[in-house]
Structure formats: structure tokens, C-alpha cells
Amino acid sequence: MTKSVRKTRLLGSSLAFIVIAIALVWTLYPLLWVVLSSFKPEQDQFAVPPVWLGSEVTLANYYQFFHNSSFLKALVNSTVITLSSTLLSLALGIPTAYGISRFKMRHKDAISIGVLTIRMLPPIVMVLPIFLLARMFRLLDTYTVMIVVGAFFSIPFVIWMMRGFFDEIPPELEEAAMVDGSSRTYAMCRVILPLTAPGIAATSVLTALVVWNEFLYALVLTGTNTRTLPVLVNSFVSEKAVSWGVMSAAGVVTALPLVLFALMIQKHLIRGLTAGSIK
Amino acid sequence: MRISGRLQSRALKEKMLFLTPGLGYLAILFAVPLLYTTAIALTQWNLLRPDLGIRWTGLSNFLALLRDPFTWETLVRTLWFVAGSVAIELVFGMVVALALNRDFPGAGIVRSIILIPFIIAPVVVGFTWRFLLNNDFGPLPYLFSALHLRFLVDPPLLANADLVMPMLILVDAWQYTPFVVLVLLAGLKALPHEPYEAALVDGAGPVQQFLHITLPLLRPAILVAIVIRTMTSLRVFDTVFIMTGGGPGSSSEVLSFCGYRMAFQSYQMGLSAAIGLLTLFVALILTVFTLRLSGGQSE
Incomplete structure (x- = not known):
């Protein structure tokens, strides 16, 4: 019995791990996209295929905002x-x-x-x-x-x-x-x-x-x-x-x-x- | 006698001092606009045509709305949105809450991250998703084409009359599932241990434990999540406004957007007021309905 309990526990933890991993990706993907876009130079915004990081990390967008x-x-x-x-x-x-x-x-x-x-x-x-x-x-x-x-x-x-x-x-x-x-x-x-x-x-x-x-x-x-x-x-x-x-x-x-x-x-x-x- | 009388009047003064400012403020700001909008709903008033003046037309705005199939389509679309988003958020929220309801290293950080979408301004959420779903340079359509699923984004998701509402529901789920997770997680943490120990002795598996112990005990938290999410998803406006503007055509027009468009794009004050009151009526019915639901379970 203890063996089967341990088995279900292990199964439970791995399921939980998978759920949490999916939830994190689902949550972070859009957030990360916006945050990284805010550090991308203009010419990389519309790159095809889309890129996570631009050719350089720039503060130009923030500079424009605050100026x-x-x-x-x-x-x-x-x-x-x-x-x-x-x-x-x-x-x-x-x-x-x-x-x-x-x-x-x-x-x-x-x-x-x-x-x-x-x-x-x-x-x-x-x-x-x-x-x-x-x-x-x-x-x-x-x-x-x-x-x-x-x-x-x-x-x-x-x-x-x-x-x-x-x-x-x-x-x-x-x-x-x-x-x-x-x-x-x-x-x-x-x-x-x-x-x-x-x-x-x-x-x-x-x-x-x-x-x-x-x-x-x-x-x-x-x-x-x-x-x-x-x-x-x-x-x-x-x-x-x-x-x-x-x-x-x-x-x-x-x-x-x-x-x-x-x-x-x-x-x-x-x-x-x-x-x-x-x- | 006199002393107690004086004490009583002092107590009354105290009550007034504490309660009047706040409640008075609420009462005035609630009653004046509500009465005013009820009066407006009984008129025909075009803000761009002051020469026409404001004409009393009685209940004709309401009758026109009730006769117009468009009103009913909008109402049904709104209710679908509410039902769809609340259902999805409840299922996702339950799964994530169950997964998070255990101790593991980094649990606190994970909980914080998962919460973030809920804190961000809906306007920012709207433009983020508009960007992500953009067919020309958005990453999701690109991903779909790379997976040979191009047909999914042709026409673009937000320009597809059949898919635009599911997309809005998805974005709503992205933003508000964290709220449901939070409520359910608080409920899970407060559950007693004894029933589970007893179940273990009886040899009940995890699925049986969930169905026969967790679910019934968690009912109050579930109902709180349902009531609050129902009322707030009925208000949906910001994401619709930013992402679709009610389109394509009018296939993502919901009640609050319709009320806004009537007043601030068509300048029909009377009709907009009537739509507002209709929305209020729907909100009241939904509140009574969901409260009935939660009242029924305590017996």
C-alpha cells in the first residue's frame, strides 16, 4: 500500500510540476515580449521572423518616452x-x-x-x-x-x-x-x-x-x-x-x-x- | 433620564460624524447620475445637433432597443463572453491552484509571477495581445505558420468574425485566471486535514479525494470567484476597445462597448442611456442568480 501511495504522490508532483511550467510560460510569454520589445531598436520591431532580442539592447524607447x-x-x-x-x-x-x-x-x-x-x-x-x-x-x-x-x-x-x-x-x-x-x-x-x-x-x-x-x-x-x-x-x-x-x-x-x-x-x-x- | 438622553444624542452625533460624509458622498454620486441617465433614456438627444434640442419620447428608446435584433445579438454575445471566460478561468484556475497548493522551493516566486497579468492595466494587456496576434510581425501567427497552421490565422485572428470572441475570452482568461487562482488557493490553504487522513485510511485515491472532499469543502471559495468574475467580466470594455473596436463588423460588440459607441461615436444620448440601464438590469439579474446559487449551498 505504501508503495502505491508513494507512486501516486510522485505522479501528483510531476503533474503539478508540468502544470506550473505551462502556467509560467503562458504568463511570461506576453510579458517578456513587451519588456524585450521596449529594449529593441526600431528596425528590429517588425523583423520577420520575429526576434526576442534586437541587434542591440537600447534605452532609446525609454529616452523618447521620458523626453x-x-x-x-x-x-x-x-x-x-x-x-x-x-x-x-x-x-x-x-x-x-x-x-x-x-x-x-x-x-x-x-x-x-x-x-x-x-x-x-x-x-x-x-x-x-x-x-x-x-x-x-x-x-x-x-x-x-x-x-x-x-x-x-x-x-x-x-x-x-x-x-x-x-x-x-x-x-x-x-x-x-x-x-x-x-x-x-x-x-x-x-x-x-x-x-x-x-x-x-x-x-x-x-x-x-x-x-x-x-x-x-x-x-x-x-x-x-x-x-x-x-x-x-x-x-x-x-x-x-x-x-x-x-x-x-x-x-x-x-x-x-x-x-x-x-x-x-x-x-x-x-x-x-x-x-x-x-x- | 436626562443624562441618558444626552448620552443618546451624543451617540447619535457620533454616528452621524462617522457615517455621513462617506455614505452621503456615495449616495449623491450614485443617485444623481442614475436619475439623470434615466431621464435621458426617455429622450431623443443628439449631442451634435443642438438645433434639434432634447425631445421627450417616453419609452420609445427602450422599445426600439427591444425590437432591434442587434440588441439581442449583443446581449447574447455578452452573456457568452461572461459564461465562457468565467468557465475557462474557473477550470484553469482550479488546476493551477491545486498544483500550487504544495510546498516546493520557489513557490513564493512562482505565485508572484502568476499574479502579474492581473495587476497590469487592461489597456496594456490589450495592446500587448494585439501585438502578439498581429499577422505581419506578431510572434504567434509566425509560430502558427511555422507549424503549418497558417490557415488558423487567415484571415487574421482578430479580423475573423468567428474567432474574435474566443480570442477576447482567451485574453480575459490570461488576465483574470490569476485572480481565480488566488481565491481558490486561499480556500485550499484553509481546508482541514482530518477528512484527507480519513480518506487515506479508507484507501480513497486522489481523484476521489478531490471529488468528494476538496470540491464540496471548496464550494464557498468557488462561488466567491464565480460571483466576482461574473460581475467584472460583464463590464469588459478596455480590451475590446483596444483590440477590436467591436469589429470585425460588429462581431465583438459587447454591451458596454455598444453603450459607449452609441454615446461617443453616434452621439445618441438617449439610446446610450437606455443601453446603460439595460446593462444594469442584466447585472442585477446575474447578481441575484449567482447569489441564489451561493445561498442554496449553505443549506
Whole structure:
């Protein structure tokens, strides 16, 4: 019996090994292609047969990206909009999450379901009225409208994720502080927030990821002054005026910062992404 | 009495202080655009023809949509996309999660690498695959011709009305299978050991163990993956926009792309609003359906 068990174990490990190898190739092939293209000189981009590496490794594509003022502008726009939306959604979402976690309320379930509904809302429903309202109030192509909208679709996510972190902390902790006469706000800031710091960090990164990558609202609401990196990349594709190499460099610049941040908080990723659905 | 009353009002003030800003913000930004778009859906409004003004036409936009076979084709195509991508991601995701659910050197790094497609902006994913699938200089069509499979890419994959949706599903699977892996892996790690030990004593093989222990115990995680992926794949827009623009013809037009095109390429505000509301309706039905599914299993 032990022999057959050992046999199936060996079979299992080899199967797992094969699956992992295929998954890695499947995942890495497109990624590697873009990364290598971004280091290829122009004449090798359209080589037939296609080549992984060009005749030389060049930084020319990155040089072009970082020396084009409209590309740099998109990088700045994406950064400003992402940071501001994230901060606004944390400022509005964290107290709400704390309130939902701590206070006894009659309509708690209704509030939770309402927040979840907004999170699940297909953006195509909202993008037209928001565009027309922004046009009416002369807010098209401004940071304001992008930040307001970014916070709108991030807050439900912040609420659900942070609520989970607050639920894990026993209420006795801030009650003890409040017995000493401090207000709930003070107790929350001094006692609870430091304890949830890792949670806040994970929430911020995930929120930033969603805002940074967002395309539909940005496509409709931004213009030449405020366009973000995804909109810039799209304009490369549609105008065809930019080389694949520069486009690949832009793709790498768009993806890299968030990939690094997200890998840093990998542990919390799963919980943030599924927040609100387990339970 | 007075003290408790004062305490109560203080508690109420506290609640308001914490809850009002966030919930108020959400409520306003949710309700105002939604009411506005409902009103727009009841009008005929061409943004490029201000001279025509905005005319109330009641439910005629909705009736026109319901009568147009194109709407139904788009709806069915969207639902196929959702069903196809969720199914593939679930199967791939389960296989990879099972393979990753063991200790081996480098497991952490492999897990990180597999996660990357999910973190990248969908726009970048779209142009990457457009590049990879390009018939003139993309590596995949070249590979196909080298393997004497040229007929597969003739016409080019993204210009082939029969293959464009499967291609979009494939790209969606590339991007979102990591998410399913993540959810299922977390579920696998939380499984108890006892049932497996008992199964081993009873001499159950790995396939039986998977079917009779792992699958039932993993059901909550599977349902979470299904619910979230269903809702997010219904939104698909970015990759369609970048890779195919709804084409060839309209063979890759999905609901959200149709709503966008109506408003920002045909400038029909009323029809676009109606399509948006139709999408919302589909989303609600799918949510109820998938939640029913997950509600049914807890009993």
C-alpha cells in the first residue's frame, strides 16, 4: 500500500510540476515580449521572423518616452489623480467602515448591501450621465472630475475592506480609552488606526491600482491636459504615429510601479479583492 | 433620564460624524447620475445637433432597443463572453491552484509571477495581445505558420468574425485566471486535514479525494470567484476597445462597448442611456442568480 501511495504522490508532483511550467510560460510569454520589445531598436520591431532580442539592447524607447513632454504629462496626471482619489476615498471610507463595524444600527444590512451594489455597478451606466454633468459644469478635462469619480468607485471598496480589518479588533480597546475620557474620534485615531496600519496600506495600494488602471471614465472625461497613462497608450494604438518600441516602453512604465507595490502587499491582496463577498 | 438622553444624542452625533460624509458622498454620486441617465433614456438627444434640442419620447428608446435584433445579438454575445471566460478561468484556475497548493522551493516566486497579468492595466494587456496576434510581425501567427497552421490565422485572428470572441475570452482568461487562482488557493490553504487522513485510511485515491472532499469543502471559495468574475467580466470594455473596436463588423460588440459607441461615436444620448440601464438590469439579474446559487449551498 505504501508503495502505491508513494507512486501516486510522485505522479501528483510531476503533474503539478508540468502544470506550473505551462502556467509560467503562458504568463511570461506576453510579458517578456513587451519588456524585450521596449529594449529593441526600431528596425528590429517588425523583423520577420520575429526576434526576442534586437541587434542591440537600447534605452532609446525609454529616452523618447521620458523626453516627450506630453508623455511625461500623462505620467504626472496619472500620479496626481491616483494619489488624490486614493486619499479622498480613504478619508471618506475609513470613518464609514469604522462606523459600520462598531455602531449598533437598525439598517446596517441595508447600508452594507447598498455599498456593495455601488461596488458592483457597471461603469457604462454611470459614464454617460457623469460626462454630461461634467460638461454642463465645465469640469471636463479637469483633475477635479477624475478625482471625484475615482473616489466614487473606490469608496465602496475601501469600506468593505477596512470594515473587515476593524471587525478583527476587539471594541474593548477603544472603550478602555474612552473610559479615560477621550472622545471616540480621538480613541479611533490613537488606538485603532495604528493597529490597522497594515490594512490601510494594503487598502491604499489596491485602491491606487484600480484608479491607476481605470480606462473608460478617463477616456471620456479627460482631454489633452489631464489624460492618464492608459488613455495615452490607447492614443498610441489608434494614431499609429508612435513606434511599437516606445509603446512597449510606455506599457512597462504604466505597469511596473503597480506591479511592484502589489507584490509587496500580496498577502492582503486576496482579502481585499474578495472583501464583501465572503460572509 | 436626562443624562441618558444626552448620552443618546451624543451617540447619535457620533454616528452621524462617522457615517455621513462617506455614505452621503456615495449616495449623491450614485443617485444623481442614475436619475439623470434615466431621464435621458426617455429622450431623443443628439449631442451634435443642438438645433434639434432634447425631445421627450417616453419609452420609445427602450422599445426600439427591444425590437432591434442587434440588441439581442449583443446581449447574447455578452452573456457568452461572461459564461465562457468565467468557465475557462474557473477550470484553469482550479488546476493551477491545486498544483500550487504544495510546498516546493520557489513557490513564493512562482505565485508572484502568476499574479502579474492581473495587476497590469487592461489597456496594456490589450495592446500587448494585439501585438502578439498581429499577422505581419506578431510572434504567434509566425509560430502558427511555422507549424503549418497558417490557415488558423487567415484571415487574421482578430479580423475573423468567428474567432474574435474566443480570442477576447482567451485574453480575459490570461488576465483574470490569476485572480481565480488566488481565491481558490486561499480556500485550499484553509481546508482541514482530518477528512484527507480519513480518506487515506479508507484507501480513497486522489481523484476521489478531490471529488468528494476538496470540491464540496471548496464550494464557498468557488462561488466567491464565480460571483466576482461574473460581475467584472460583464463590464469588459478596455480590451475590446483596444483590440477590436467591436469589429470585425460588429462581431465583438459587447454591451458596454455598444453603450459607449452609441454615446461617443453616434452621439445618441438617449439610446446610450437606455443601453446603460439595460446593462444594469442584466447585472442585477446575474447578481441575484449567482447569489441564489451561493445561498442554496449553505443549506
